[in-house]
Amino acid sequence: MLAYIVRRILIMIPTLILISIISFTALQLPPGDYLTSYAAQLRQMGESVDEEAINALRERYGLGEPVYVQYLKWIHGILTRWDWGQSMEWQRPVRDLIGEALGLTVALAVFSLLISWLIAIPMGVFSATHQYSIPDYLMSIFSFLGIGVPSFLWALIIMYFAQTQLGLNVGGLFSEKYLSAPWSWDKFVDLLQHIWIPGLIVAIENTAGDLRTTRANLLDEVNKPYVELARAKGLSEGRLIWKYPVRVALNPFFSTVGWSLANRISSITLMSVVLSLQTTGPLQLRALTSQDMYLAGAILMLLSTLTVIGTLVSDILLAWVDPRIRLE
Amino acid sequence: MENDQLLLQVENLKTYFFLDEGTVRAVDGVDFEIKRGETLGIVGESGCGKSVTARSILRIVPKPGRIVEGEIILHRVVDKRAGSKMIEQVRLTDLDPMGPIMRSLRGCEMALVPQEPMASLSPVHTIGDQIMEAIILHQKVSKAEARSQAIDMLKLVGFPKPEQRIDAYTYQLSGGLRQRAVIAMALSCHPSLLIADEPTTALDVTTEAQILKLMRSLQQELGMAIMYITHNLGVVAQMCERVVVMYMGKVVEEADVDAIFHKPMHPYTAALLRSIPRLGLKTRERQRLESIKGSVPDPYSIPKGCPFHPRCTKRIRGVCDVQDPPNVQVEPGHKVRCVLYQS
C-alpha cells in the first residue's frame, strides 16, 4: 500500500510541472510586459514612479530575459519563498490575495461533493432497485433538471426568487459585519449560514451526473451471479444490495473524484460571479479583465493543483476499498 | 414410510417471464420429486428451463419472471440439530420470496452451487467473509465460532491451507479453488438439498473430475440430496441415480439412470444419447455421430402440440403437431411424455 502511494505521488510530479508550464504560458499570453504598463498607469494617475523599485521587481521576475529564465525564476520564487508574484491591480503580493478565496472555493467544492453523495448514492440505489417505478421516474426528471440547467442559471433564478419573494439578497458568503473581519468562530458560523445555498446550487448541477452513474453502474451489477449467490444464501434484499453490488458499483465513482472536483470548480467559478461570492471565480475574472496576470496565473495553477491532489486522494481511497488495484 | 423419504415435491410448476416482446414460458408444467439423500440429474439443452426450475425452487426467479402456477413442497425435518424426526411440510410457493421464512430456508435447508465460480463470488470481499456471513446468518453464532466453522468447511472441501487462505480474495484463487469455496459456502449450514447448477461447466476437465469426486464423497459424508443440473450426459451417468430430461420447459422423460442410458424412450432422449461420442468402440461398431435436426425453437412461439415435433424423426403428422402428448408411465418409476407410448 505504501509503495502504491509513493508511486502515485511520483507520477504526480510531471503533471504538476506541466500544469505550472501551462499556467505560466497563460500568464505570458497578453502582449507587453506588465511592469511597463504598470509604470505607465502610475504615471497616468500622476503618481511618481519609483524607478528603483520597478527595476528591483524587473530583476526579481526576470522580465526582459528569455522566457525560460522568467519561468524558472517564477517557479523558484514559488517553491522557495511561496512568492506568486505581484498583483498589479491590488498592489499587493498575490499570495496575500488568494488564500481566503482559494479556501472558500475548496470549502464549497468539498461541501457540494458531500451533499451530492448524500443525495446521489441512496437515490441512485433506490432508483436502480426500483427500476421503472414512479420514484425512479421522478428521480430521472430531477437528474435531467440538473443536467439541463447550468449552475449560473440556477443562481440567477434563485437570486430572482429570493429578491422578489423573500426580499433576501443571497449574494455573498458572509454577513456585512464579517466581510473583512479576521477569522473567528462567529465568522465560521456565519459562513455556514451562507454556504448552503451556493453549495446546493453546485450540488444540483453535479448530483444529476452522479445519480445517473450510480444507477447505471448498479443496474450493471445487480444481475451479476455473485449477487444471485448472495441472495441464495438467504440474505435480506437490503443487506445484500448494500454489501455487494453497491460496493462494487461505487468504485468508478470514487475513482473520478478528481474530475468531479474539477467540474465543481468550474460550476463554482460561474456561479460565484453571479452571486458575487468571495471565491476565486470573481477574483480570477477581475484579474483577467484587467490583465493582472500573476494573479490569474496563480489561480489557474492552484485550482489545477487542487484537482490533482483530489485525484491522488481518490486513487488512494480506491486502492484502500478495492484490493484488486492495491495489488496490481 | 415412503413419505419419510420424500424431500421435495414439484407439481405442475409454471414459471413465465413477461417481456415486452411477449411471454416466455421458461418452465411450463414441471413435475418431479427428490428423495432424501439421492442425486437427481436434470438434463436438457441450454434454454430448456433447467436453471429457472432451480431458481423457482429457491424462489429467486429474476424479474420479470414469476411463478404463475403449481406448487413446490419441501419436507423438512424440524429441529434437525436436536435430533428430532418430526417432518413438516412447507409449501414454498405460498411463501413471500423475500420474507423471513423463505430466507431462513434458503442457504440453510437448500443451498445453491452456481454455474460460474469466477463470477459468483464478490470481487471485493474475502472468501472467508462470504462463508462466515452464511454461517452467522443461519446459525446465530459468534464471529470467532463462524470463522472456525468456515475453516473446517474449507478443510472438508479440500482447500489447501484453509487457515491462511480464508482471507484470500477471489482473484487470488484458481477456478477450481473458487468452486471449492462456493461449495464450502453452500455446505456450511448442512443443507438437506444441494442444488448444483452446472457447477463444472466453467472448469477444465481435470478440475471437473476433482469437483465431481468431491461432491460425491461429501454427499456420502453429509447425506444430503443433490439436484444436479447439467447438459453433460457423461456427468449424469457418473453422478446421478435418477434423471429428469427437460425440453422447452417440460419434463419429457423421467427414469432411473440405467433406464435412461440403456432404454431411452422419448425420441428426444434417444437423440441426445446418439449425439454424444463414445470411446472404446471397435472400428466396425463405430457409427456416425448424429446431431438433432434443427435448433431449439424461438421461445416466444412454442410449436403447437408436442414442442419437439418439428425436430422429431418419429413424429406423426396430424397428431404430434395438434395434441399435447400425455405423460405415460411405462414402467414403475419411468415416465415418458410422448404419444408413441399411449396405450
Place this chain on the structure above:
Amino acid sequence: MAVRDSIQEEIAIEEEELRKAGEQVYVAPPWKLMWWRFRKHKMALISSVVLIVFYFIAVFCEFVAPYDPDLPMLQFKQAPPTEIHLWDTQGQFHFPFVYQYTRAMDPQTLAITFIPVTDTRYPIQFFVRGFEYKLLGLWKTDIHLFGLPPEAQDLQGVFIFGTDRLGRDMFSRVCYGARLSLSMGLVSVFLSLALGVVLGGISGYYGGRIDILIQRVIEFIRTIPTIPLYMTLAAALPRDLPIEGVYFGITMIIALVGWTWMARVVRGRFLAMREEDFVLAARLNGSSEMRIILRHMLPSFLSYIIAALTLNIPNMILSETGLSFIGLGLRPPAISWGVLLQEAMNLRSLVLSPWVLTPGFAVVLSVLAFNFVGDGLRDAADPYAR
C-alpha cells in the same frame, strides 16, 4: 421401406415449406433496426423535433424574428410578454389578436406597468412585411413569419418574450442568439471530433507506448478545471478582434479541451473492435490496414460516434454560454444566448423584467433535447444488443 420413404418425402415437403417461409422473412438493414430502437425512446423522438425547430430558427432567424433585434423601441421598453388572445371581452372568438397596451407608472413604486386597452384589437398576421433582410444572405425580402399588420407597428408590438431595457424584442434576440449559440456547439463539436478521432484512433489502434502517452495527456487536460482554463485562454484573445475572430477563437478554445471526451470514446471502440473476429478475418484475408479501418471498423462504430457527438454538444453550448455570460466570450453587438443573459446579471433589470431569463430557457431546452436525442442514439447505436 415404404414407411421410410414416406417420412423422407414428408421431410422434403416440410423443408420446402420452411424455405418458402424463409423467403417471406423480412430482413431489416441495420439502419432500420436503429430507427426502430430510436423510435421506442419517446423523449428522444420529441427532442429531435425540438432540435429541428431550433435549427430551423437558427438558419432562418431573420424570417422567424418579427423585429430587428438591434432596434431599440423606446416606447415599449421593458414591456412584459404580450398576451395573445382568442376571445375578446364579450367572449367572441377571433383569430389570434393582441390588445393595445398603454404605459403607466405606478405613483408609489415608480414601477412601469403596461395596461391592456380592450377596445383596440390588432390581429396577428402571418407572412407580414417588416424590416428588410437577405434570406440565407441571398434574396432580399421583408416577409416575416408573423407579426402585426404594418399600419399597427408603431402603436403596438407582439413581444412573445417581452422586451429588454432598451425596448428590443427578446424573442427576436433569442432567435438571432440561436444562430451563434447553436452553430458554435456544432462547429466546436466537429473540431473536437476531428482531433478526437485522429488522436483517439491512433491511441486505440496502435496501443502500447503511444497509447499511454495520449491517455496521460487526456487525463492531464481533464484535471484542469475547464471554466478557469477557458477563461484564461479567452482573456488572451486580442480585445479588438472582430466578431468572426472571437467566434472562431472561442470555438477553437472549447474544442481544444473538448476533444479528450471524443478521443476516449473512439479509443474505447477501437480497442473493443480490434479483438473482433471480423477484423481478424479481414486481416487474414490480406486486407490493408487502411481498408480494415475504413471498410470494416468505421461503419460499425460510426453510430457510437454520432451518439457521443450528440451527447457532447450540450457541453459545448454551455461552455460558450458561460463564457459569454461573464463577458469573456462573445461580446455585444454579437448576439448569443450567453451575451443576452448578461442582461440578467443586473439585479435591477432581473427583478423588473424577469423575462430577460428567456435565453436561459432556450439554453436549457436545447441542452436537454441534445441529451435525450443522444441517449436515444446511444441505445440505438447497437441495435443487436439487448
